[in-house]
Amino acid sequence: xxxxxxxxxxxxxxxxxxxxxxxxxxxxxxxxxxxxxxxxxxxxxxxxxxxxxxxxxxxxxxxxxxxxxxxxxxxxxxxxxxxxxxxxxxxxxxxxxxxxxxxxxxxxxxxxxxxxxxxxxxxxxxxxxxxxxxxxxxxxxxxxxxxxxxxxxxxxxxxxxxxxxxxxxxxxxxxxxxxxxxxxxxxxxxxxxxxxxxxxxxxxxxxxxxxxxxxxxxxxxxxxxxxxx
Amino acid sequence: xxxxxxxxxxxxxxxxxxxxxxxxxxxxxxxxxxxxxxxxxxxxxxxxxxxxxxxxxxxxxxxxxxxxxxxxxxxxxxxxxxxxxxxxxxxxxxxxxxxxxxxxxxxxxxxxxxxxxxxxxxxxxxxxxxxxxxxxxxxxxxxxxxxxxxxxxxxxxxxxxxxxxxxxxxxxxxxxxxxxxxxxxxxxxxxxxxxxxxxxxxxxxxxxxxxxxxxxxxxxxxxxxxxxxxxxxxxxxxxxxxxxxxxxxxxxxxxxxxxxxxxxxxxxxxxxxxxxxxxxxxxxxxxxxxxxxxxxxxxxxxxxxxxxxxxxxxxxxxxxxxxxxxxxxxxxxxxxxxxxxxxxxxxxxxxxxxxxxxxxxxxxxxxxxxxxxxxxxxxxxxxxx
Numbered sequence: 012x013x014x015x016x017x018x019x020x021x022x023x024x025x026x027x028x029x030x031x032x033x034x035x036x037x038x039x040x041x042x043x044x045x046x047x048x049x050x051x052x053x054x055x056x057x058x059x060x061x062x063x064x065x066x067x068x069x070x071x072x073x074x075x076x077x078x079x080x081x082x083x084x085x086x087x088x089x090x091x092x093x094x095x096x097x098x099x100x101x102x103x104x105x106x107x108x109x110x111x112x113x114x115x116x117x118x119x120x121x122x123x124x125x126x127x128x129x130x131x132x133x134x135x136x137x138x139x140x141x142x143x144x145x146x147x148x149x150x151x152x153x154x155x156x157x158x159x160x161x162x163x164x165x166x167x168x169x170x171x172x173x174x175x176x177x178x179x180x181x182x183x184x185x186x187x188x189x190x191x192x193x194x195x196x197x198x199x200x201x202x203x204x205x206x207x208x209x210x211x212x213x214x215x216x217x218x219x220x221x222x223x224x225x226x227x228x229x230x231x232x233x234x235x236x237x238x239x240x
Numbered sequence: 241x242x243x244x245x246x247x248x249x250x251x252x253x254x255x256x257x258x259x260x261x262x263x264x265x266x267x268x269x270x271x272x273x274x275x276x277x278x279x280x281x282x283x284x285x286x287x288x289x290x291x292x293x294x295x296x297x298x299x300x301x302x303x304x305x306x307x308x309x310x311x312x313x314x315x316x317x318x319x320x321x322x323x324x325x326x327x328x329x330x331x332x333x334x335x336x337x338x339x340x341x342x343x344x345x346x347x348x349x350x351x352x353x354x355x356x357x358x359x360x361x362x363x364x365x366x367x368x369x370x371x372x373x374x375x376x377x378x379x380x381x382x383x384x385x386x387x388x389x390x391x392x393x394x395x396x397x398x399x400x401x402x403x404x405x406x407x408x409x410x411x412x413x414x415x416x417x418x419x420x421x422x423x424x425x426x427x428x429x430x431x432x433x434x435x436x437x438x439x440x441x442x443x444x445x446x447x448x449x450x451x452x453x454x455x456x457x458x459x460x461x462x463x464x465x466x467x468x469x470x471x472x473x474x475x476x477x478x479x480x481x482x483x484x485x486x487x488x489x490x491x492x493x494x495x496x497x498x499x500x501x502x503x504x505x506x507x508x509x510x511x512x513x514x515x516x517x518x519x520x521x522x523x524x525x526x527x528x529x530x531x532x533x534x535x536x537x538x539x540x541x542x543x544x545x546x547x548x549x550x551x552x553x554x555x556x557x558x559x560x561x562x563x564x565x566x567x568x569x570x571x572x573x574x575x576x577x578x579x580x581x582x583x584x585x586x587x588x589x590x591x592x593x594x595x596x597x598x599x600x601x602x603x604x605x606x607x608x609x610x611x612x613x614x615x616x617x618x619x620x621x622x623x624x625x
Contacts, residue, residue: 093538094537110532124242
């Protein structure tokens, strides 16, 4: 059996609000296998998004270690983390977070500005990514000219265009109707099964979580074996 | 896509706001350019004066004359290379509002001292042969439509002819051009000997002397020698560098430079606040997007660069277009002001300074918003919608 892609050991995260210290994650251990589609579930405030942010190098744990693909990321500097995110992680957001002033193609191209690829290579990659999400004919459309589902597809294309090791999705269907949500989930499952991408998805929705290969539940910053009712 | 196209796309986000911001910078730089032209014009080309030229005037004031006989004695001073006498005529051409400088000179001496006045050999020869001959600058000739061969009548204001009239006529024998853009080509030059002989009470007096020194570093010493030579005489002298002489003229009008500096400083400070506020507002509105950029892997330095780049782009678009417009406006004003300000254009130094100011404006105005953007924590930025 191959080594896990992500290893989290005794990870804790605390925030300070004035003189008060709020513990969001408490000594959490988690392994994520390579090629796994993991769903993170739990009630609001359970620490799902915080955990996702730590795995994606958007934040640092208060204590504990995080190792992704053999590399410790909890002790990287801001600049090193930025470079690491650019080449290892793709993010999909609940509200798509596309830049309204850029076309779909340019939104997808954005992370490639940080690479050394030529303009032609970048265009080829953008076309491939947009075709993969079924939007090859919407390249020059601006976000406001797209439906919510299409915007999220552009968001997914942007996340995969750098061919990252890990795809992190924060409530990717949370702002979509059931039909569009299902299409997005089909797309994510396809990325996981056909392209072997490792996915971690935060969701409230049991229907979405059911599409994952494994579901873990968080409650008050701890992993629990059974869903909290 | 390039970083520049990303910056341009951001400028299109709130078009009206961008247009107003760039418009305000445009106006500020237009004003800066035109005021620089005004300042330069009022300095009467102080910067264009010869570093190796001195001016000798009467110690009391410029309007007091000096004897023509001083010329030889000045030329004898050690270090003086050449000298020429000049006199102000102060006549009226058709109407008092048609003001221009009319100077009586010794043609050969004068043209030797002012090589920036380009006069052909033929014209020099024609002038030498015609005692009533006069040479006009290109701008002046164009202003009044003069052609070579025309008779130029001037009504003397304080110079009367021996026949009791005050109508002086000169034959236009040539037109001179300027060697440099700022060379004054609005003067009418005619022969001092004709004026002195024809003038009632003509008594061999001149207005001032222009002197060329061999070594400009010795100017102070030579000036002292000249003034010492004529000390305790009825016509004591005051010798100074031509630049100082031109500056003293400019200072009679007022410290235009200080006034222009005060106005432009005030305008730029206001514009700085306007642009700074616009960029800050723009960054506040895009907090979430900045968080997204950082999530995608844009480093703090890149985010800082993007915001500063946007700010500089706004400054440069507004600044360069304003400076360009000021050169057109100055060109348009040149003819209208020709009677009062013979040299009127935006000097190259001002344009260079303007480009620097436009860039500086962008950097300073964008610095704090860029710093705020750089320091944004991703998780906090992403929470803002």
